Amino acid sequence: MSDNTAAWIDSPYADLTIREAPMPKPGPGQLLVEVRAVAANPLDAIIQSNGTVMYGWLRYPVILGEDVAGVVVEIGADVDAFAVGDRVVAYAMGLEKGRDAVSESGFQAYVAVDAGLAAALPAATAFEDAAVLPLAVSTAAAGLFESDQLALDYSRVGKEAARDEVVVVWGGATAVGGNAIQLARAAGYRVITTASAKNHDRMRQLGAEAVFDYRDPQAVDQIVREVGGSAVAGILAVAVGSAEPCLRIARGTGATKIAMASPPVSFYEQPRRRGLSFARIRLFLELGTRTAFLQVRSRAHGIRASFIWGSAIATSPVGPAIWGAYLPAALASGEHRLYPEARIAGHGLPDIQKAMDTLRRGVSAQKLVITLDRAPRGS
CATH class of the missing domain: 3.40.50.720 (NAD(P)-binding Rossmann-like Domain)
Incomplete structure (x- = not known):
């Protein structure tokens, strides 16, 4: 039995369904993050609205979600820049072609993310504020x-x-x-x-x-x-x-x-x-x-x-330049502001679907964020 839970989309156009999910295992160069906040993106709503038109490589059921913030609980091989317990914001890549649309997607309690697309958060930065950042x-x-x-x-x-x-x-x-x-x-x-x-x-x-x-x-x-x-x-x-x-x-x-x-x-x-x-x-x-x-x-x-x-930045020099060399220091100093403003749209995985429905009706200069309770994890 897994200690992980996710908001699944079981077929094109379907509403999200909350149920157990496999516990992700971080591969080389990856982090396992206990998710504390996620954001709903237009991309998520578009995939749900379009079926297989744009993301035809997805094989349902899958998990949506790109924007996550949380705590590192496990580290894969070849990761030196992070440690267990670090607070991070990260871009979950599961929906991209060739990636794992279950373990690497964001709408779940635990997610495997690439360390190269993660940045440490200042202690004073709330997870819900940070979750607006990754895809944007x-x-x-x-x-x-x-x-x-x-x-x-x-x-x-x-x-x-x-x-x-x-x-x-x-x-x-x-x-x-x-x-x-x-x-x-x-x-x-x-x-x-x-x-x-x-x-x-x-x-x-x-x-x-x-x-x-x-x-x-x-x-x-x-x-x-x-x-x-x-x-x-x-x-x-x-x-x-x-x-x-x-x-x-x-x-x-x-x-x-x-x-x-x-x-x-x-x-x-x-x-x-x-x-x-x-x-x-x-x-x-x-x-x-x-x-x-x-x-x-x-x-x-x-x-x-x-x-x-x-x-595209995941496989080009732009990714390390922005996520590695620029963002950690810029977030710590306040040089890069977390934008847009986080608008709390719920407090658990079941609220993600409501946030996506709200997104379709229009949101200006804000991003809809859902906070997640601390997820229990077995040994």
Whole structure:
């Protein structure tokens, strides 16, 4: 009998079910973490809404969840940077192709995570606050620094570098956007972003030098004017529908690279059930048409527009640079702020499904976090 419990998704589109799960065993380079808090991500809700459309390699039943914070209870071989008892935040990689979608996914009491995608937490940092970080900061890092994305220079992240180049982040108040602002600034780049008016002060606190309201019809022109004659190192498009204004900004500033963290349509605009429906057919027709049109227009103007895959940093030098060299010290010093704000959505695995349903209805500048009670573990 296992001492582990998980929120399982037994088949595409199904609600989560709480039951016993195998106790993960950390492999080489891994940590076994007793989970104290998890966050619900749009990715989790999208997988549940889309069935096998995007993550066709999953073989159900599986466990969802990427964002975890907790305590290290066991260490695999070849791990030197952590010890049993360490408080950590980590990116659970179970849903990625070739990974174990049971032992390495986050919605459970114990999870095996890669030590290279974990960071020590300051003693004063609450687990629920830290749980907002992993997928968002990893996706932001991939978009900014991976060679097939914006390919920004990360060699001096956190070392007070200064460059007279601009990074534009459309959607700064999103989880990915807020972390991208901080990472770009830590690498020495100037940042211009967009957000609703109520979030402008927060964006400046994160490091943006100028903020514009994305709802303003003049926002694109305002950003182009703000850039002036400065070089634009790249544009990060976050949130549904952000690619089109970012393409216009690229054309107006001479930027040649756009990294996109969101599709051009919302995957929530479909029924969460099997089979064809008018809404699902319309959504995927619109997705295909708008994506193809965007690529044609981008290439016609010498602009590379690419979609970000946040887990890319797990197998590239970007992962160690951000999770190993930058985050532990930046979290300890407060240089990197935990963003967005954690909104407690429950206190146990059964509350995760409710959090995902809330996420589909819309959450702004917050991340839904579920705290977990300390899990008993046998000897």
